[in-house]
Amino acid sequence: MKPKNPxxxxxxxxxxxKAIDVLEHLDASRRDxxxxxxxxxxxxxxxxTTGRAQSTINPxxxxxxxxxxxxxxxxxxxxxxxxxxxxxxxxGLRTIQYQLAAEELSVPMDRITLVxxxxxxxxxxxxxxxxxxxxxxxxxxxxxxxxxxxxxxLFQLASQYLDVDVSQxxxxxxxxxxxxxxxxWTVSYGQLVQxxxxxxxxxxxxVPNNPSTWTILGQSVPRVDLPAKAKGTFQYxxxxxxxxxLHGKVVRAAFLGAHLQNIDKSAIxxxxxxxxxxxxxxxxxxxxxxxxxxxxxANALAGAITWSAGDTFPAQANLYTYxxxxxxxxxxxxxTGDVDTVMWSAARVIRAQYLYPFQMHGSLASSCAxxxxxxxxxxxxxxAWSATQSVYDVRTYxxxxxxxxxxxxxxxQVEGSGCYGGNGNDPVTFDAALLSQAVGKPVRLxxxxxxxxxxxxxxxxxxxxxxxxxxxxxxxxxxxxxxTFLMVHGEGPLAGFTQGGAPGPxxxxxxxxxxxxxxxxxxTATPANPAGGLFWDxxxxxxxxxxxxVNGVSLGTGTIASQRSLTxxxxxxxxxxxxxxxxxxxxxxxxxxxxxxxxxxxxxxPVLYRIRHLxxxxxxxxxxxxxxxxxxxxxxxxxPGNARTGVVTGRGVSCVLYxxxxxxxxxxxxxxxxxxxxxxxxxxxxxxxDTGPVINPDGLRNQMEGQVLQxxxxxxLEEVKFSNLGAGGVGGGxxxxxxWDTYTxxxxxxNIPEIDTVLINNLKVPPTGAGETIIxxxxxxxxxxxxxATGVRLRQIPLTxxxxxxxxxxxxx
Amino acid sequence: xxxxxxxxxxxxxxxTVDDPSTPLLFVxxxxxxxxxxxxxxxxxxxxxxxxxxxxxxxxxxxxxxxSADGHSVTSLEGLAALDGLPDPNxxxxxxxxxxxxxxxxxxxxxxxxxxxxxVFVRDHPGASRADIEQGISGDLxxxxxxxxxxxxxxxxxxGADPRGREYRx
Numbered sequence: 001m002k003p004k005n006p007x008x009x010x011x012x013x014x015x016x017x018k019a020i021d022v023l024e025h026l027d028a029s030r031r032d033x034x035x036x037x038x039x040x041x042x043x044x045x046x047x048x049t050t051g052r053a054q055s056t057i058n059p060x061x062x063x064x065x066x067x068x069x070x071x072x073x074x075x076x077x078x079x080x081x082x083x084x085x086x087x088x089x090x091x092g093l094r095t096i097q098y099q100l101a102a103e104e105l106s107v108p109m110d111r112i113t114l115v116x117x118x119x120x121x122x123x124x125x126x127x128x129x130x131x132x133x134x135x136x137x138x139x140x141x142x143x144x145x146x147x148x149x150x151x152x153x154l155f156q157l158a159s160q161y162l163d164v165d166v167s168q169x170x171x172x173x174x175x176x177x178x179x180x181x182x183x184x185w186t187v188s189y190g191q192l193v194q195x196x197x198x199x200x201x202x203x204x205x206x207v208p209n210n211p212s213t214w215t216i217l218g219q220s221v222p223r224v225d226l227p228a229k230a231k232g233t234f235q236y237x238x239x240x241x242x243x244x245x246l247h248g249k250v251v252r253a254a255f256l257g258a259h260l261q262n263i264d265k266s267a268i269x270x271x272x273x274x275x276x277x278x279x280x281x282x283x284x285x286x287x288x289x290x291x292x293x294x295x296x297x298a299n300a301l302a303g304a305i306t307w308s309a310g311d312t313f314p315a316q317a318n319l320y321t322y323x324x325x326x327x328x329x330x331x332x333x334x335x336t337g338d339v340d341t342v343m344w345s346a347a348r349v350i351r352a353q354y355l356y357p358f359q360m361h362g363s364l365a366s367s368c369a370x371x372x373x374x375x376x377x378x379x380x381x382x383x384a385w386s387a388t389q390s391v392y393d394v395r396t397y398x399x400x401x402x403x404x405x406x407x408x409x410x411x412x413q414v415e416g417s418g419c420y421g422g423n424g425n426d427p428v429t430f431d432a433a434l435l436s437q438a439v440g441k442p443v444r445l446x447x448x449x450x451x452x453x454x455x456x457x458x459x460x461x462x463x464x465x466x467x468x469x470x471x472x473x474x475x476x477x478x479x480x481x482x483x484t485f486l487m488v489h490g491e492g493p494l495a496g497f498t499q500g501g502a503p504g505p506x507x508x509x510x511x512x513x514x515x516x517x518x519x520x521x522x523x524t525a526t527p528a529n530p531a532g533g534l535f536w537d538x539x540x541x542x543x544x545x546x547x548x549x550v551n552g553v554s555l556g557t558g559t560i561a562s563q564r565s566l567t568x569x570x571x572x573x574x575x576x577x578x579x580x581x582x583x584x585x586x587x588x589x590x591x592x593x594x595x596x597x598x599x600x601x602x603x604x605x606p607v608l609y610r611i612r613h614l615x616x617x618x619x620x621x622x623x624x625x626x627x628x629x630x631x632x633x634x635x636x637x638x639x640p641g642n643a644r645t646g647v648v649t650g651r652g653v654s655c656v657l658y659x660x661x662x663x664x665x666x667x668x669x670x671x672x673x674x675x676x677x678x679x680x681x682x683x684x685x686x687x688x689x690d691t692g693p694v695i696n697p698d699g700l701r702n703q704m705e706g707q708v709l710q711x712x713x714x715x716x717l718e719e720v721k722f723s724n725l726g727a728g729g730v731g732g733g734x735x736x737x738x739x740w741d742t743y744t745x746x747x748x749x750x751n752i753p754e755i756d757t758v759l760i761n762n763l764k765v766p767p768t769g770a771g772e773t774i775i776x777x778x779x780x781x782x783x784x785x786x787x788x789a790t791g792v793r794l795r796q797i798p799l800t801x802x803x804x805x806x807x808x809x810x811x812x813x
Numbered sequence: 814x815x816x817x818x819x820x821x822x823x824x825x826x827x828x829t830v831d832d833p834s835t836p837l838l839f840v841x842x843x844x845x846x847x848x849x850x851x852x853x854x855x856x857x858x859x860x861x862x863x864x865x866x867x868x869x870x871x872x873x874x875x876x877x878x879x880s881a882d883g884h885s886v887t888s889l890e891g892l893a894a895l896d897g898l899p900d901p902n903x904x905x906x907x908x909x910x911x912x913x914x915x916x917x918x919x920x921x922x923x924x925x926x927x928x929x930x931x932v933f934v935r936d937h938p939g940a941s942r943a944d945i946e947q948g949i950s951g952d953l954x955x956x957x958x959x960x961x962x963x964x965x966x967x968x969x970x971x972g973a974d975p976r977g978r979e980y981r982x
């Protein structure tokens with residue numbers, strides 16, 4: 001395998017010293033940032049006394065997202081400070097936002113200091129999640145329009161100053177000149193703004209710079225954070241050190257859903273390091289002088305607590321059956337009302353069921369936060385350093401959890417390890433705050449590995465998907481019906497969206513332990529119709545081959561007009577939340593495997609049969625690009641001539657438009673399968689994407705490659721396992737996959753495939769997301785390739801040797 | 814109380830702890846304020862806490878501080894100094910190779926791949942790509958799954974690929 005992407009970066013670090021300082025400087029207010037940027041502070045943050053309505057911070061500590069000054073400040077010293085609310089946790093968003101600001105303001109990146117995700121400092125842009133950040137920041141409601149509004153204002157000011165029409169102006173490196181005019185006739189951003197504020201409302205219609213003129217966007221700008229990470233100096237949240245800081249550990253319930261019955265706090269008396277016990281309802285933790293002291297105290301205390309038996313839940317072997325028998329909260333993504341009729345008259349009906357297990361985020365770092373809660377009552381203050389995806393939401397939850405007003409709470413996002421969704425980052429922040437509030441001193445809390453994998457973790461949803469398709473006599477699909485069961489509990493910030501419950505800290509594991517209510521699934525009598533009366537495929541439950549018709553408007557990518565997609569949420573005993581490609585990867589595993597089954601039963605080539613049912617030219621385009629690069633062998637599956645013993649090879653395809661709008665992608669997977677041992681080896685992956693103009697080609701390839709391998713890991717290896725050992729089967733349940741030996745993931749030394757990435761640089765549309773696209777396609781592409789090679793149809797993730805051999809025996813292949 | 818004397822990134826140091834079984838990682842993190850070695854699992858299963866002890870990679874999360882007594886500890890921060898580079902604050906060539914290949918996303922794991930890569934290349938002159946793919950293994954995880962690029966970076970550093978020759982020492 002040949003290395004790819006020969007970059008000539010060599011440690012380049014295209015940031016100013018000040019920007020690097022901000023990257024690693026954790027204790028400055030917005031006022032401090034802007035002071036150092038040379039911005040005049042008159043009227044800033046003191047709206048009440050000056051009567052200036054344009055102040056961008058109100059007394060609650062919020063930053064007004066409608067004001068340009070909330071996003072960009074230009075100093076008299078020509079410095080440019082950009083503030084934004086989408087954070088970086090390894091996906092490269094910091095670098096991309098530097099590129100965006102530099103491009104739209106026509107300055108080199110080293111002129112800019114970017115400040116991300118601090119309450120009271122950066123604008124509130126909610127959670128950085130869902131593969132939405134590029135779409136948001138480059139679209140009509142994020143950073144880009146604020147920058148472009150500022151740019152337009154600067155052009156107006158320059159036009160007045162130089163007394164020429166805007167159309168005659170040229171700008172380079174933040175200096176305006178007149179096209180074809182006297183070259184000394186110039187004015188700079190700093191001279192125009194004179195350290196004042198813009199006092200402008202963000203114009204959502206502000207026009208982006210044309211991608212065909214990009215000089216900084218569109219380039220493989222190297223990651224600004226990587227040199228410090230490689231050198232070892234980068235400050236992750238795990239490395240935040242506050243003077244006087246103590247160290248905490250949590251002691252979680254022995255069983256899932258258990259309540260504390262008795263605690264012998266004397267168990268830690270006499271231990272070194274001044275350990276203290278903190279207990280708030282079922283929340284238990286310790287605080288001590290050093291991490292080792294805290295860990296030893298936590299271990300001692302764990303043996304001195306009596307817990308109730310906890311929840312009763314199904315044996316793992318019965319999980320999927322159990323899921324389909326519970327009261328459920330049902331909603332249609334589409335329902336054209338004619339599915340039963342069309343199915344009845346179809347020439348052929350095909351059915352299949354697909355299964356997907358609980359999986360975990362499995363962040364490499366166990367989660368960590370530092371919290372500093374001082375004082376009591378209305379004057380109490382909180383400062384929290386957290387790897388959260390949303391500083392403002394965490395502030396709201398902390399306010400409820402600690403009974404402290406939001407105006408007194410400051411949350412600073414500091415990068416942790418990759419989170420891949422709602423991992424332990426928010427729960428550990430709440431835990432650290434509870435500990436700090438109890439002892440009145442700053443507390444750093446890092447979970448143990450077992451805490452991370454069992455007691456701070458909200459798992460990804462398991463799924464049971466029932467698929468039915470009706471075909472006409474010519475073999476064309478005329479109706480598609482799917483019913484998907486998903487298991488949820490808590491769901492963190494998504495409780496309202498999923499269960500129909502109230503938001504609050506009790507929807508996180510730590511808030512629930514501290515006594516706050518958890519929103520449970522509210523079952524529905526009849527399924528809800530599509531929310532808002534619109535097609536909204538967040539979850540990709542609707543197959544790409546359907547028209548996505550809701551109330552006469554068709555926003556899907558396919559041609560099948562008769563369609564029904566029903567999602568049924570049931571209550572889980574394990575905590576859940578969003579895990580990279582949430583529900584999309586489960587649904588696409590099912591939809592794209594089923595499409596492959598149908599094509600095979602019709603003895604049709606899987607690519608041509610897909611395209612026959614697609615209408616969207618961008619999706620067809622990316623499929624064609626990928627299959628061409630992969631030298632796709634056009635023929636039906638399974639591959640003719642393969643023996644039914646020994647090692648055989650095959651190829652499979654899958655495709656999707658992520659979330660129904662956020663990234664067109666397709667994958668071809670090539671596998672070899674040892675049919676005697678059941679071992680599946682991924683040998684090559686060709687992954688292609690059309691997400692509009694490519695913002696950073698190498699950054700995009702890095703994301704795609706990581707998704708190929710993480711997707712392979714989730715497809716072949718990953719499954720959360722649990723036991724239910726209580727007396728009479730009541731309670732006593734624990735998650736048994738609690739370290740890297742029991743929860744198996746891709747490791748160095750494991751086979752990795754050759755990876756070919758195909759980028760379609762589509763300049764005609766706005767950029768969309770990429771961070772959860774390719775991973776969505778991996779399970780079905782691999783499963784389809786296994787079928788092509790062996791004739792064995794796999795319908796349950798993970799595709800372990802045991803699952804393969806069981807399916808081969810059951811299908812009598 | 815017990816006092817141990819060892820070198821940390823070239824500096825002679827002593828540390829006094831009440832428990833000789835205190836993990837070296839916690840001492841490096843709290844007493845020496847190092848950011849390079851990182852707690853991932855505490856079980857020697859992931860590699861994020863890797864440091865060199867007298868030039869050999871160890872897992873500092875399961876190594877007692879007492880084991881370092883009289884020895885030399887090198888973390889990512891000290892790799893340039895270990896090899897006597899003119900500027901100890903500069904990136905070591907293997908770190909340069911990781912940046913050049915953009916080998917990392919969150920990069921929390923990076924102590925493991927860099928330090929095991931450094932030692933493997935040192936101990937296996939002329940290693941091929943296949944040697945490196947097999948040799949860099951054993952309870953080492955990059956959960957962002959940048960394995961492909963990290964292998965590329967070590968190959969580049971080894972000079973096994975034409976693009977990497979300038980790094981060969």
